[in-house]
Amino acid sequence: MAAVTNTIFSPATAARFDRLVTLYPLKRSALVPMLLYAQDEIGYVSEAAIQEIATRLDLFDLDVRSVLSYYSMLRTKPAGKYNVQVCTNISCMLGGGYDILDHCKRKLGIGHKQVTPDGQFSLEEVECIGACCWAPAMQVNYDFHEELTPEKVDGILAEYAAGRGKDVK
């Protein structure tokens, strides 16, 4: 591994990366998880993160960018502290997923892939998140919230706004 002397990541994440590259027959296999963990820490995949990951994996930064642009969860701009992802795919749609999405839009005052001015919330319409039998559903960061109603969404968003929701890590 190319030496990384000045990591931009926290000691825990850096240690995780040190271990990740040893797990696979080819260390490049660590790329997708590393990008996601980098995003979890920074809030997005920053230029510095791309450079460091490329160095750690002996890749060109172009290789990293090529993979980064493929996966829908990865982003190169900050999202809100709490990224609200509302599923509107078939089962959720039948259960009122679009009403939930519209409710979130009105409540947060933002649209798809936008961030509130205070940086607290961002909103995304997402494809199936694997909660079809408990529709309509959404994820806030990685936490699932299911069998939603507009009232239930109000309560959930209030919890996050009050800082009582789980952090991304």
Added chain:
Amino acid sequence: MPRYVSHPDEVIVLKRRHGKGAADIDKYMELDGYKAVQNAIEQGPDWIINTMKASGLRGRGGAGFPTGMKWSFVPKQSAKPKYVLVNGDESEPGTCKDHVIFLEDPHSVIEGTMIAGLAIGAKMGFIYLRGEYRYLLKIVEKAVADAYAKGFLGKNIFGKEGVDFDIVTQTGAGAYEVGEESALMESLEGKRGVPRIKPPFPAVVGLYGGPTVINNAETIASVPHILLMGGEEYAKLGSERNGGTRLFGISGHVERPGVYELPMGYSLRKAIFEVGGGVKGGRQLKAVVPGGSSCPVLKADEIDVGLDFDQMGKAGTMLGSGGIVVLDETVSIVEFALRTIKFYQHESCGWCIPCREGTDWIKKTLTRVYNDGGQKKDIDNVQYLAENMMGRTFCPLGDAAAMPTLAFVKKFRKEFEDYIDGKKAGTPLMTEEQELAGAAH
């Protein structure tokens, strides 16, 4: 947290440990966990493969390929290391069964992976979960660490000299396409998840160029149960050439949605009206998407069919991933077809032109119809586009987009024509705002 459901018609094999805290390794062992793999070490690869063949287990990801046969294709001698790959990239709309398995019984996936490894002579397995399943990844990671701590994974597992097996967990980062086996291998090798041309098949040239068995998470989780009860016994639970039971996710307009374990061949009508509690609010059934969004829709009068791969095939649809999505009389098929193709257009990886362009043009055409700008010939165009995607792509995503589209326009052609004439059926679910957001999606 997924709500646990049950019904008297369920035949419990895979769900045996669900709701009992079996994510804890000691609890799992108390419930006969890690017995099957120890027996498998004693009995050897031929016995495992014969048991799997006798069980009639067919791939639960959607294709329904016989698992025992798949394993037997892996060459015994190989210059390159062999691998077992567990596909937990569950992304087919309507499907949430693997979600429940990872949550309730992660050790069954680990044990199944080890058994698959013993069967083909692999010393390493990977469990790949979709990126959205982070809380489940943590559960699986803990389960793997606990198995290492007990000496069930690593070198000389269960104290058996020379029997080694390692498991690595992996997360995706949001891509339906990665659920396709060769695209998943690309992703696991740290690349864009685009499919590979076949042949060669993974059993010969797979992950890192080595012979690879790739199975759906539910398939793998079924393996320890099959070894414990015997292949023939498991086969008897299901229907002809469709061994055992499987998890069906019943969702949409039903009274009691949930993940139920039903025997293969169980009646689709009963699954909806008895297990699922019937159509919500006592409304009329309009249609069913029987096995995830890629399966051709069945009309209300086509549901007297058994839920197995062969019977569903004869009925002109597929068993798929077991995700049964129920549509009541208020649903507009035009809208439902648009939402379905919107998904495939979003998820097409762009590698094959028929899929990349075909999904986009179908979406554009259906959007025009939906927004009252349609003409009758648009219906023919949609059909023409879908027909020309079929079988012309590296991976089945093109087919997965074309098949439901064809079924919608063929079976509900009158509804499309009426819609264009201004006689709209159903209550809209997608709002004005959404169409605009959808266009930028």
